[in-house]
Structure formats: structure tokens, C-alpha cells
Amino acid sequence: MSAISLLNETLQNKWSFETTMKIQEEMIPAMVEGKDIVAESPTGSGKTLAYTLPILNKVDGNKKQTQALIVAPSQELAMQIVEVIRDWTAGTDITVQQLIGGANSARQIEKLKKKPTIVVGTPGRLNELARQGKLKLKEIETIVLDECDQLLSREYRVVVKSFIENAAFGRQVVVVSATITEEIKLVAERLMFEPISIEIKPEDMVKFGKVVHSFVKVEERDKTDMLRRLANIEGLRGLAFVNNIDQVLMKQNKLEYRDAPIVALHSDMKKDERKKALDAFRKGEARILIATDIAARGLDISGLTHVIHVDVPRTIEQYTHRSGRTGRAGADGEVLTLLSYKDEKTFKKWLRDLSLKGVQKVWTQGQLVEGNAKTVNSKAATAANKASEKKPYQPKSNKKGMTFSKKKEK
CATH class of the missing domain: 3.40.50.300 (P-loop containing nucleotide triphosphate hydrolases)
Structure with a gap:
């Protein structure tokens, strides 16, 4: 019953x-x-x-x-x-x-x-x-x-x-x-x-999708630019978490200046400003919504492809809570952490305690691909070498099989 x-x-x-x-x-x-x-x-x-x-x-x-x-x-x-x-x-x-x-x-x-x-x-x-x-x-x-x-x-x-x-x-x-x-x-x-x-x-739960927990190593000062790059990926729809409001404001200002399709949500915003930001995100006018944990609490946003930890969460409960926003209603999702050197130890501990396997990714040719800088560069070099080996000979002249030489004047 x-x-x-x-x-x-x-x-x-x-x-x-x-x-x-x-x-x-x-x-x-x-x-x-x-x-x-x-x-x-x-x-x-x-x-x-x-x-x-x-x-x-x-x-x-x-x-x-x-x-x-x-x-x-x-x-x-x-x-x-x-x-x-x-x-x-x-x-x-x-x-x-x-x-x-x-x-x-x-x-x-x-x-x-x-x-x-x-x-x-x-x-x-x-x-x-x-x-x-x-x-x-x-x-x-x-x-x-x-x-x-x-x-x-x-x-x-x-x-x-x-x-x-x-x-x-x-x-x-x-x-x-x-x-x-x-x-x-x-x-x-x-x-x-x-x-x-x-x-x-x-x-x-009745339906839950497959969720990949990935990370990309990035310097602290380069995180804002990484968000800009991610916001230009077709089909991406991400909720990006930052640990404090000052960082939200700083990233919002820099990204708005560069016309990135990103909106922010924080406690200093007026009610109509918050509504405008959420409407823009829900309509797809913005691909990424940046927020603190408190500002994003309880938001009912469907179809998130990514949860992005711009800052590594302070607690394992925070990591779980944030990550649960994607992979809902049977859809697959990705939890992506922008990992700076100082947070590596904490991040790896959260994954270990949650029995999760982290997949490293690297930004190359306008997209995130699995691997690290060394393996990706090696693959790119191998591909380039193979391409050059197979490249057919192209004579300089437009007329194949014929060469011309200038006659010397007597």
C-alpha cells in the first residue's frame, strides 16, 4: 500500500x-x-x-x-x-x-x-x-x-x-x-x-545516473580563466561552488568584463537581482551559475551536467552535498574539481573516504580530456608524427609531374 x-x-x-x-x-x-x-x-x-x-x-x-x-x-x-x-x-x-x-x-x-x-x-x-x-x-x-x-x-x-x-x-x-x-x-x-x-x-533512489568525479590541476590565480573556458563548452550546464562571497564577487566582475556566459548568486544581492540571475541560468542564457553553499541551498535546478568545485569543500559533508546536484533523475553527470596544489591532500582524502576514484583531466584544444599534461602532449605529438609520415608529396607547381626552369638569356 x-x-x-x-x-x-x-x-x-x-x-x-x-x-x-x-x-x-x-x-x-x-x-x-x-x-x-x-x-x-x-x-x-x-x-x-x-x-x-x-x-x-x-x-x-x-x-x-x-x-x-x-x-x-x-x-x-x-x-x-x-x-x-x-x-x-x-x-x-x-x-x-x-x-x-x-x-x-x-x-x-x-x-x-x-x-x-x-x-x-x-x-x-x-x-x-x-x-x-x-x-x-x-x-x-x-x-x-x-x-x-x-x-x-x-x-x-x-x-x-x-x-x-x-x-x-x-x-x-x-x-x-x-x-x-x-x-x-x-x-x-x-x-x-x-x-x-x-x-x-x-x-x-528509483533513478540515479552515473556520476564521474574528475579534477583538473590549475593554479589558484588561473581558476577564473578556467571557468571562462568551461562556460564556452557547448551543452555544459554547471553549478560552480566557491567557499566565500568575496571570491564570488571577484570572479563575477572579471567574467562579466570578458562577456562570459556566467551568472552569480550571493547573499548581498537584492531579491530581483537573484531572480534575474536564476532566470538567466534556467533559460540557458548563462551556462554556469557561481554561488556559495548557503546561496545555493535548496535550489531546484534540473538538468545540471556539472557540479564544479572551484574551491575544494571544507568538509566531506560539503563535498557530498554539492556533488548530489548532478546525476539526478537518471541522468549522468560530472563533478569537476579545479584543484590547486595546496588542496590536493584534502581532495584526495575526501575521495578516499567516500570510496570514489578521481579521474584527472587536462584542458587541450578547447576541451577537457582525460589524462595529464604529459600523456596528452605525448598523444598529440604521436598523432602529429603519424600525420606527417602519411602526408603525400605535393609539388610546388600546380601542374603535377612537370617542372619548369628559366632559360638563360644569351
Whole structure:
């Protein structure tokens, strides 16, 4: 029996997929039972519907009370969750309101006065409105932390903890992410009541493509130019990760100056600027989107051929999380690392710990090919020699087999 059969008739009638994902089969029944949950599942495995459908099944749109809170670390992820909920609640009394930074606070307060059924937001803005008494946490019965490895990190932990502690007595708490460390599990469990643990591995998913983990050795100062070259490869569609916002801004400025088909996403951008960049990437006007991990959290981008680690991730969880963006829905993909000398040791450790084989590549003749500079140059030289050996003799004259000499004047 499918987990969808546990939902109300309205939701069952709206279900249009051929099958459910494994995370949905495990999470939906547990949420319907009211259990607290810690769920780890790969990017693109169907986590959003796994928690939104049970929430929609539980809340009452006729009740003038905010009953569920979904917290996301980025504006983009929050907006995507809101779009999913709006699709599923069309024609019902259930309402949803997004509360994110960068948007008009006064307008959000006015919306809160109407008591939306579900609120989706980022930690900063939610905390601001809760402290002002505009967001009534004590009414909230269900709290979901999407990308909990970010939300329960030291940066947000105190704020997020206050959301849970000030919610209704007996509230249900669900935390989900593609990667959850033991530390995050411990923090989460302290805020929950006898949580159940759900872990979905990539091989448990219905469809997953072959993903090649490759690297190209490049000097730190040459990484921006390598991005420019990659952006000119026909058919490439890549999400490029940089470790800090300063590097995103620097690379964005240099690449825009050279008219490279690249856009950037970072926290200093205004809402309309972020939307413009994402639209350009989704439409194919830009081949590469450069972002930090936080800015790219939860982005729903289909058809990525490449994930590019411009900077080697600081943790193995980061490497896994980034890399999971490609090879989705049965499509093949490539995870390419721009590897400078100082990061070789760390990179090789990540691959070893993940039991992955790294394929070295080198840039030659306008493309990336497997091998290193020595082997590729050797092949090119061999090919050139063979070509010269086979080259037929071509006389200088246009008339084959005839030669001319100038007669000496007497």
C-alpha cells in the first residue's frame, strides 16, 4: 500500500506521479502518526513533498491560526517550498506566507495579521517577527527544519532552538537534510521527543545516473580563466561552488568584463537581482551559475551536467552535498574539481573516504580530456608524427609531374 493512501482524498486526487520516492514512503506514515523525525536523504530525492504533504493533511484551513512553520536557510529554498505548497493548496482554504529577508517587512506583518495556515521563512526574518510578537510561535504545532545541517549549525542554532521551545506544547519537529553529521543529530535529538531516524542512500533512489568525479590541476590565480573556458563548452550546464562571497564577487566582475556566459548568486544581492540571475541560468542564457553553499541551498535546478568545485569543500559533508546536484533523475553527470596544489591532500582524502576514484583531466584544444599534461602532449605529438609520415608529396607547381626552369638569356 502506498503512503499516499494515508492522506486525505483531496491530496490523493492531486497526486500525479507514477510512483513515490523511498523518503516519501518512510516519512509520510511517520509524520501522519505525529512522530518527531531526523531524516537524511540525497538531494533530489523528494524530501519537500515528503514533509509538505503530511502537513497539508494535518492542518485546517478554516482555523484562523498559523499551525505549521517551515524554516529554510536561504531565500530561494523558502520561495521554492512556498511555490510547492501553493500548487498543492490551490482551490482549498489552506494559506501560506513566506517570511524572508530582503522583502518588505511591513507587508509581511500585514499578511501575518490574516493568520496564514503555514509560514515558510528564513531564520533572521522569522526571529525578527517572533521577537516583535507578530509571529505567534505558541500556536505552531508542526515545525520542519529543511537543510537542518545548516540550521542547527552554531550560526543559527540559538535562534532555531527558540522557535522549537516557544512552539505549542507537544509540537511535532521534523528535521531533514542531504547530509547530517553526528553532532547535528545530537543537537536535533535534544530538541525532540523520541525521534525516529530515517536514512536514504543514493542507491535506494528509483533513478540515479552515473556520476564521474574528475579534477583538473590549475593554479589558484588561473581558476577564473578556467571557468571562462568551461562556460564556452557547448551543452555544459554547471553549478560552480566557491567557499566565500568575496571570491564570488571577484570572479563575477572579471567574467562579466570578458562577456562570459556566467551568472552569480550571493547573499548581498537584492531579491530581483537573484531572480534575474536564476532566470538567466534556467533559460540557458548563462551556462554556469557561481554561488556559495548557503546561496545555493535548496535550489531546484534540473538538468545540471556539472557540479564544479572551484574551491575544494571544507568538509566531506560539503563535498557530498554539492556533488548530489548532478546525476539526478537518471541522468549522468560530472563533478569537476579545479584543484590547486595546496588542496590536493584534502581532495584526495575526501575521495578516499567516500570510496570514489578521481579521474584527472587536462584542458587541450578547447576541451577537457582525460589524462595529464604529459600523456596528452605525448598523444598529440604521436598523432602529429603519424600525420606527417602519411602526408603525400605535393609539388610546388600546380601542374603535377612537370617542372619548369628559366632559360638563360644569351
